[in-house]
Amino acid sequence: xxxxxxxxLRPPRNAVDERAxxxxxxxxxxxxxxxxxxxxxxxxxxxxxxxxLLLAAGAVAVLGLTCTAFFPAWWFRVxxxxxxxxxxxxxxxxxxxxWRIAPMSRIQTxxxxxxxxxxxxxxxxxxxxxxxxxxAIRIEGLDHELAAELAERLTLITQATPGDAT
Numbered sequence: 001x002x003x004x005x006x007x008x009l010r011p012p013r014n015a016v017d018e019r020a021x022x023x024x025x026x027x028x029x030x031x032x033x034x035x036x037x038x039x040x041x042x043x044x045x046x047x048x049x050x051x052x053l054l055l056a057a058g059a060v061a062v063l064g065l066t067c068t069a070f071f072p073a074w075w076f077r078v079x080x081x082x083x084x085x086x087x088x089x090x091x092x093x094x095x096x097x098x099w100r101i102a103p104m105s106r107i108q109t110x111x112x113x114x115x116x117x118x119x120x121x122x123x124x125x126x127x128x129x130x131x132x133x134x135x136a137i138r139i140e141g142l143d144h145e146l147a148a149e150l151a152e153r154l155t156l157i158t159q160a161t162p163g164d165a166t
Contacts, residue, residue: 012082012089020079020141023121024072030117032064081139083150085157088128090137100137104161106130110154112147119144126150 036057043053074094082089088102109129118124124147128137142150 012080012091014081016076016079016081016139016141017123017143017146018076019121019123019143021072021076023117023123023141024075025068026117026121028064028068028071032060032068036061036064079141083154083157088137088139088154090139100134102128102130102132102137104154104158106132107154107158110151110158112144112151114144124148126154128154 039053039057039060043050043057046053071094078091078094078097080089080091086104088100088104088107090100092098092100107128107130109127111127111129112124113127114124122144123140124142124144126139126142126147128139130137139147139150
């Protein structure tokens with residue numbers, strides 16, 4: 001399209017909550033700790049393979065700590081979301097960016113979830129389910145009160161929006 005009817009895709013305006021960086025770091029550390037501990041225990045118990053198991057544990061630890069130091073801050077810079085009267089916009093991904101737009105008329109359900117780690121950081125995830133074959137849109141790393149308000153707002157907007165959500 002050209003002229004005044006042209007639609008320009010722009011980045012969504014809102015960043016996730018800053019506490020999401022610590023939440024992502026904690027998840028990465030937990031994900032790294034499990035194989036490091038398993039490999040370390042196996043290395044301590046299995047004599048002939050001790051060197052290789054401990055070497056693998058060290059390599060996994062270094063890789064996990066490097067990812068933990070680097071990726072969460074990067075994710076914070078690239079994860080964006082926005083809700084307008086017409087649609088939900090989400091951009092995620094660091095290397096492989098994904099832009100998702102869900103028109104209000106296509107929204108079927110709006111859910112919030114808070115796992116134990118998210119609860120510790122007072123964060124929540126809003127999941128917007130549509131008729132899309134691509135699946136639901138997830139907005140992670142939101143303040144839990146903002147997530148509840150957002151779910152309520154989306155519910156009110158979708159109720160007032162004509163369409164069959166299919």
